[in-house]
Amino acid sequence: MAAFCEEFTLCTVAGAGGSPGLPQGLLGLEPDGDSVLLTDRGRTVRLYKVSDQKPLGCWSVKEGQTITCPAVYNFETGEFIVVRDNKVLQIWKKDDSNLDKVFKATLSADVYQIHSLPQSEPLVLFKSGAVKRLDALLAAPQQIIENVISNEAIRWSRAFMEAEQPVLTFITEQDGKCFVYVQQCNPYILHKFKHEQGGESSMPVSCAAYLKNKVITLLCLYSNGYVYKFLVPLQQSVCEEEQILLKSLLIRLEVSGSILKGTSIAILDKDHIAITGCLDSSDSNVKECFSIWNIKFQTLQASKELPRGTTGQCWCYEDKLFVTHGKELIVILYKCQMSSLAAAVGKIKDTQSGMKTLSVDWNTLQEDGLMFVQPDQPVPAKDASKRLLKSKRSMGAKAQAETPTVEQLLLSIKDSSQNIIEERLMKFLSNTQMQDFQTSVGHVVSALVKRCKTEQSFYPSSCLVHLIQTQGLSYSMCPDLMAVALEKTDVHLLQICLQKFPDIPEGVTCACLRTFLSIGDDDLTEMNVNLDSVAGYTDIALNSNVGKQSKDLDRYPARSIRMVTPIQNGFSSELPEDGSCDTNLIQKSPVMNTSELCPVGPHKAALLNAILHSAYSETFLLPHLKELSAEQVILFLQYLQYLYVKCSEEATTELPRILSLTINQIMDWICLVLDAHFTVVVMLPEARGLLSKLHKFVRAQVRLYSELNKIEGSLKELQKIQHTKDAGLYSIEVLKL
Known part of the structure; x- marks a missing residue:
């Protein structure tokens, strides 16, 4: 499952939104650690620091000169390289301010692209298809460049490292036919492949690739919205015959029946791709958008419209996406979870839970034998008599001491x-x-649950608990178990199921939440509940006045889980003075007592923590959250606020316990509850103080992270400073950031 995270504007893009028909956007974008090197379609190269959104350098060629190849960073020498007017190579350092005074070398042929890789000399790809190392070119700039391709135009290129040696691949086009070249540099071996011709008339508009296990996986986005995959092997010998690459269809980019006409593709991981494209709506208005697709399950994972238009360019480096939007270059942070069917539907389980899963061969359920047959299903007649005799013998006194069979x-x-x-x-x-x-x-659990449903007085709770704790079970193997536990109000069994089962439906999760919130704290103290999830961040000392829960929100019982309020981790539970919210509302609201006491007892807190740890999909969870009553919503939000404050006080932003809750988990649940009950919460007078407090907590957290980002940037700058090894007995150094 993939999703967009934070988004911010890095800089303006020169040439974006210019004259129609002329090339727009950036000529290239190259990463350099936390910085990116931007090359405009014109005369300028700019260096930006991404984390601080500030420029670090800007260089321009003279009027009348044009940059024709994107600038790159030479990892070996720490220099920048660019090509202007197709043949003039210029090399400079970060301290240089005038490109007219830096090193220049005029080559004998036109350059298409320069590729720079860590721990390798940059490679220069000429428009003729020849590949040369930069150091060899600088030794003899006017050397003759051979013509590798004839009457073909290079459309795309990419470089990789394989066994500490660079490998360069590029795609050419001639008369509607596409060819793939792979150039290995040590030894110099060139392979040529031909794209398989399909029935469609469209052509590739964008390509992306990655190298793994000596095979280049090439993804091509066609103008008709199809994404095809080609596998290009790295061969060690020259093959005289032209080989044909077979293509396989990965995904058809379709949204609500309309084809997404893609213009750019980027690979996020082996199962996710990012697409920049346009969608023709029913009213003939072209909508440009940016989206993430899961190519394993062929589903749209996330999408965002680009109302100000785009040049159709996108780049992906680490966890950042760079997209042109209007006249700006925006940076979008993203996250991709492990691609599985469970993750695709929001059912992935938290890895911190330590849950062990065992694979079950479901085909064995069809085999004959009572071990693989539900107890209420018929058994073959020839085997029934034997098993009946065997079961009768096992009922004897002598057999009771032996381990029973299934x-x-x-x-x-x-x-x-x-x-x-x-x-x-x-x-x-x-x-x-x-x-x-x-x-x-699983069969034993199903048999016990079936008898519980038919015989009301039969409920072996301890047996069910022991069976669930054997690990490897899931909700789908015994779907009626939690329904029976809800009917019996067995909170201990429900707590264990929430912790162990990886595939609980959202409706059942919300049913457990309603049950936990509706039970009085006094009643819960008499029930068996595992308190490990609250141990470590609460001080449990039960108040003698704790009794029933009043329906009046002003009279929630004062619980004894107290909270410490000193400033820690840059956060204080006291309200900032410069807040924009109405402080009078906060002072008058009785809900403010939640800053001193937890609104629920330790038993209910442990049960609610099990809910917060359960897996869910927002789409399926929201409708069920709407079934909570107003009193339950306020109580749940009060507890979430308490957890938020406690989590903010911890230096690790995690509550110190066996199953740690993170501040992101807490905030996600707060947002979900507010989304499901926005009107109810806004209209309730009792909730005004709570909402105001949450608003100011978020503002305080934003300021904290803003300051941390500044500190991080300063520390990174200090690391880059080259210190002299021998400073003498006494020295004073001035460090400029």
Whole structure:
């Protein structure tokens, strides 16, 4: 699953929105650590620091000269390289201010692109298809450049490192036919491949590639909205015959029945791509947008419109996307989770939970044998008599001391007493080495739940808890288990299910939330609840006056989980004086007591923490959150606010406990609850102080992170300063940032 995060403007783009028909946007963008080197379509090269959004340098060629190749950074020498007027190579350092006075070399042929890689000499790709190392060119700038391609035009190129040696690949086009060249530099081997011709008449408009296991994976975005994949192997010998690359369709970029006409593609990871394109709407208005697609499941993951238009360019470096929007270059942070079916539907489980998952061979469920058959399903007649005799013998006194088989246990569950079932279940669980143990456990749970539904007095809670704690179970293996636990108000079992099951539906999660919020704190103190999730950041000392929960929000019981309020990690729970919210509302509102006391008891806090850790998808969760009552919404928001303050006080922005809650998790839930009950919360007088406090907490946090970014930038600048090794016995150094 992928999503957009923070977005900010880096700089203006010269030439964007210029005259129609002329090239617009940037000529190139190259990374240099936390900086990017921008080359305009004209005379200027600029260096920007991304984290601070500030320029570090700007260089221009003289009037009448034109930069024809994007500038790059030479990692070996720390210099910048650019090509103007197709043949003139210029090299300068960051301290140089006038490009007219830097080193120049005129080459004998036109340059298409310069590729610079860490730990390697830059490679120069000529328009003729020849590839030369920069140092070899500088030794003899006027050397003859051979013509590798004839009547072909280079459309795209990219360089990689393979076994500490550079590899360069480029795509050419001639009369509607595309060719792929792979140039290996040590030894110099050139391979030529031809694109497989399809039935479509469209041509590739953008390409992206990555190298892994000596195979270049090439993704081509066609003008008709199709993305194809080509696999280009790195070969060690020259093949005289022209090889044809077979293509496979990855995804068709379709949104609500309309084809997204892509103009640029970028690879985020092996399962996600970013596309800049335009979508023709029904009213004939062209909508330009930027989107992230999952090519494994062929789904749209995130999208944002670009109302001010775009040049159709995008670049991806680390966790940042660079996109032209109007006359600006914007930076969009993004995140991509592990691409799986669970992640695609928002069901990925937190890796910190330590949950172990065991694969289950579902095909074995179709095999014959009672071990793989539900207890209420018919058994073949020829086997039924044998198993019946076997089960009768196992019921004898001598067999009770032995470990029961799955067949024996399933038959016992049908009509035996709860004590006998629990005794035999404990013996069965002691034999974890049996074949298909987890599958058998799933059948046992299903049999117990079925009897619970048909026989109201039967509820072996301890048996169910032991079975769930064996690990490897999931909600889909026993979907009725949590429904029965909700009916019986078994909060201990529900807490364990929330912690262990990776695939609980959002509706069931919200049902558990409503149940936890509706139970009084006094009633919860008498129930078995695991308090590990609240130990470490609460001071539990129960108030003698804690009793029933009043429906009046002004009379929530004062709980004893107290909160410390000194300034830590740059944060204080006291309200800032320069806030824009109405402080009179805050002083009058009784909800402000949540800054001193937790609004819920430790048992309810532990149950709510299990809810906060559960996996969910926002799309499916929001409708179910709307079923919460107004009282439950306010109480839940008060507890989330308390957690937010506690989490902000910790230096690691995580609550110190076994299952740590992060500030991002807490803020996500606050936003979800506010989205689901926006009108209700705004209209309730009791919620005004709470909303005002949350608003100021967020402002304080924004200021904190802003200052931290400045400190980070200063520290990085200090690291770049070259200190003299021998400073003598006494010296004074002035460090300028």
